[in-house]
Amino acid sequence: MENVQSVSKNWNQILTEIGKQRDREQYFDLYQYFAPRVKTYLTRFTASEAQADELAQEALLQVWRKAEQYHAEKAAASTWIFCIARNLFIDQQRSGRGQLEQRTDSYHEHEQLLNQQTQEEGFDQGVSNRKLHQALKELPLMQAQLVYKSYFEGKSHSEIAGDLDIPIGSVKSGLRLAFNKLRAFIIPPHGEDSL
Amino acid sequence: MMPKHHPDDATLMSYSAGSLPLGAHLLVECHLACCEHCRQRVTEGDALGGALLERLPGAGMSMDKQAILTLLDQIESDQAQAGLVRSEKQGALDSRWSAKNPLPFDLPDWAEPIKQWFHDNQIDADSVQWQKVAPGISQIKLESASFHREKAVRLLKIAPGTCMPTHGHTGGELTLILQGSYSDEAGRFCIGDVADLDPSIKHQPIADRDQDCICFIVTDAPLRFEGWIPKLMQPFFGL
Ligand SMILES: [Zn+2]
Numbered sequence: 001m002e003n004v005q006s007v008s009k010n011w012n013q014i015l016t017e018i019g020k021q022r023d024r025e026q027y028f029d030l031y032q033y034f035a036p037r038v039k040t041y042l043t044r045f046t047a048s049e050a051q052a053d054e055l056a057q058e059a060l061l062q063v064w065r066k067a068e069q070y071h072a073e074k075a076a077a078s079t080w081i082f083c084i085a086r087n088l089f090i091d092q093q094r095s096g097r098g099q100l101e102q103r104t105d106s107y108h109e110h111e112q113l114l115n116q117q118t119q120e121e122g123f124d125q126g127v128s129n130r131k132l133h134q135a136l137k138e139l140p141l142m143q144a145q146l147v148y149k150s151y152f153e154g155k156s157h158s159e160i161a162g163d164l165d166i167p168i169g170s171v172k173s174g175l176r177l178a179f180n181k182l183r184a185f186i187i188p189p190h191g192e193d194s195l
Numbered sequence: 196m197m198p199k200h201h202p203d204d205a206t207l208m209s210y211s212a213g214s215l216p217l218g219a220h221l222l223v224e225c226h227l228a229c230c231e232h233c234r235q236r237v238t239e240g241d242a243l244g245g246a247l248l249e250r251l252p253g254a255g256m257s258m259d260k261q262a263i264l265t266l267l268d269q270i271e272s273d274q275a276q277a278g279l280v281r282s283e284k285q286g287a288l289d290s291r292w293s294a295k296n297p298l299p300f301d302l303p304d305w306a307e308p309i310k311q312w313f314h315d316n317q318i319d320a321d322s323v324q325w326q327k328v329a330p331g332i333s334q335i336k337l338e339s340a341s342f343h344r345e346k347a348v349r350l351l352k353i354a355p356g357t358c359m360p361t362h363g364h365t366g367g368e369l370t371l372i373l374q375g376s377y378s379d380e381a382g383r384f385c386i387g388d389v390a391d392l393d394p395s396i397k398h399q400p401i402a403d404r405d406q407d408c409i410c411f412i413v414t415d416a417p418l419r420f421e422g423w424i425p426k427l428m429q430p431f432f433g434l
Contacts, residue, residue, distance in 0.1 A: 022271070024264055031263060036253025043254060053257050064267055065274070075238070079245030086213040086244065093217060094315075094341055132246045150212040151247050156219070156344060157205065158366050158415045168367055168415075169393045175205035179240070186242045 009033070011077035019067035027064055030077075035060045038085045045089045045154055055092070059085040076129065089154075132185040143178040146171060198230045200381075200388040202369065207233055211240025217341050218348035218413040221308055222371050222389070225411070228305035229387045297323050298335070298350070300409055303386065306373055309411065312337065331357035331402075346414045353377065353402040353410070361399040366415030368392045375408035377401060 011030065018027050039056035046052040062084050070080055139147065149155045149163065157175075161168045202210075202223055209215045210223045227234050258266075296302055297313045297320040313323070316339055325333035331354035342348050346366060350373075353359065370390040377384050379400040384390055392398065402408040 024267055027267065028260060028263065034248075035256050037248050037251045039254040039256060040251045041248055049254075050257075052254070056256065057258065061266065061270065065270060076242060076245050078249050079242045082244040082248045083241055085248075086211075090213050090217075090220065096341055129242075129246055132243070133250065136246065136250065147243075147247075150209050150214045151244055152251075154212070154214045156209065156214055156216050156415065159344075167393075167395070169395055172203055172205040172393065175208055176203065179204050179208050179243075182243055183239050186239045 012072040015063075015067060015070050015077040015080070016072050018064070019070050022067075027067075030063070031060055034063075034078075034081050038081065041082075041085060041152065042089060044152055045092075055088060056085070059088050062088070129185065132182065135182055135185045139178055139181065143174050143181075146174045147178050147182075150175065196229060196387050198226065198232075198385075198387040198389070200384055200390060201230065201233050202226060202389045203391040204236060206369070206391050207236045208240045208243075211237050211244055216344035216413075216415070217339075218337070218345045219369055219415070221312060221348075222369050222411055222413050224308045225306045226371055226387065226389050228307070229303070295320070299323065299325060300352075300374060300407075303373060305387070306411075309373075312339075325352055332359070344416060346416045348413050349411075351410045351412050353400075353408045355402055355406055355408075356404045357402045359400045359402075361397055366394055368415065369413045371411040373409045373411055375406045376403045377408045377410075378403060 009029070011033070014026055014030055017023065018030065035056055038059050039052050042055045042059075043049065043052040046055060059081070063081055066084070070077070075083075136144070136147075145164070146160060149160045155163065157168050157171045160171045164171075201207075206215070206219070206223065210220065210227075215223065223233075227237060296310055297318060298310070299320075302310055313319075323335060325335060327333045333352045335350040337348040337350070339348075353375075355375075368390075370384070370392075372384050372386050372388050374386060376386070377400045379390075379398045381390065381398065383403070384400075
């Protein structure tokens with residue numbers, strides 16, 4: 001991981017090339033960047049670290065298997081990989097194998113990690129859409145918390161309402177506001193690589 | 196067909212996040228199949244997910260480089276072998292999708308995921324029947340352990356012209372119209388439309404007169420702190 005984060009990488013292009021050339025070294029670069037993040041993401045939805053590891057492994061192997069189906073003009077590599085990981089855990093829930101039991105309120109503990117990470121020098125050069133990342137950082141605390149709980153704790157509107165002791169209507173309007181702000185920075189993927 | 200009423204942006208965002216309970220997820224999946232507008236929104240929600248993924252700190256992976264490269268080799272040789280078998284499998288998948296509709300009414304093409312749910316849960320036509328719950332109103336419940344985060348996932352059939360009692364909700368409620376139409380304070384809801392209601396909203400739907408109105412309705416679990424709501428105010432037969 002040492003160099004991966006500090007050097008700008010065009011993951012969209014790399015993933016496209018992996019699909020065409022099946023280059024193992026290129027895949028390993030991508031793996032080193034994404035697998036640990038996918039694992040952190042899945043940790044919230046699995047019963048143990050080992051299970052998160054296994055599922056992240058499975059997600060990244062799907063990336064290798066399906067790389068030919070990736071189209072950079074349709075989605076950023078990070079988006080495509082996110083969807084693979086998310087669909088995997090939804091399938092798990094469907095088949096009853098998923099254990100969405102770890103329903104702890106992890107926002108604060110995690111928020112610290114997120115801040116540490118973003119303060120590391122060069123971090124933002126590694127990400128694919130800097131403006132969106134900036135907009136995420138600038139969200140008001142409550143909205144950031146709602147987005148976080150939706151994406152990383154997998155909680156529904158009523159579950160979030162219960163956690164924060166606010167009406168469901170406030171959860172929905174907060175998410176709407178956040179989404180509207182962030183949408184402006186979600187630009188077509190082929191335009192976002194000029195870092 | 197262009198739906199006029201859509202799920203709330205917050206609901207579409209939660210769909211992208213993968214955080215909707217599975218009944219609601221199924222409902223939104225059907226609506227997306229017939230709504231370009233919402234598909235676009237979900238694409239944006241997915242992009243947000245991708246960006247958020249990149250912001251996460253990494254956790255150490257257990258496998259080393261050599262083990263991964265070995266796995267890749269394994270996949271390559273498996274895929275080469277499976278190349279021949281794949282077309283057969285695709286055929287099996289197609290026939291699964293064109294399997295008989297177990298429901299006692301015609302489903303629109305875009306509502307395939309509902310049909311798929313009955314197949315996945317091995318529920319066949321013999322065990323799917325409308326149950327009368329009130330004059331002019333009957334239901335088919337979709338029961339599954341995987342719906343444990345929701346209060347009820349059901350199909351509701353409302354006879355033409357039936358006026359539902361005014362009711363509120365203890366949790367959120369999503370309604371997708373599969374056939375016919377109804378009208379309430381928010382307007383007229385036709386095939387493909389979604390009503391995405393907050394618990395605070397009270398409404399009185401009236402099925403339009405020309406035909407049965409069939410809806411897919413998902414009711415969210417009530418909030419814990421709303422347990423004090425008096426019985427009298429509890430919604431009509433749990434809707
Ligand atoms: Zn729509």
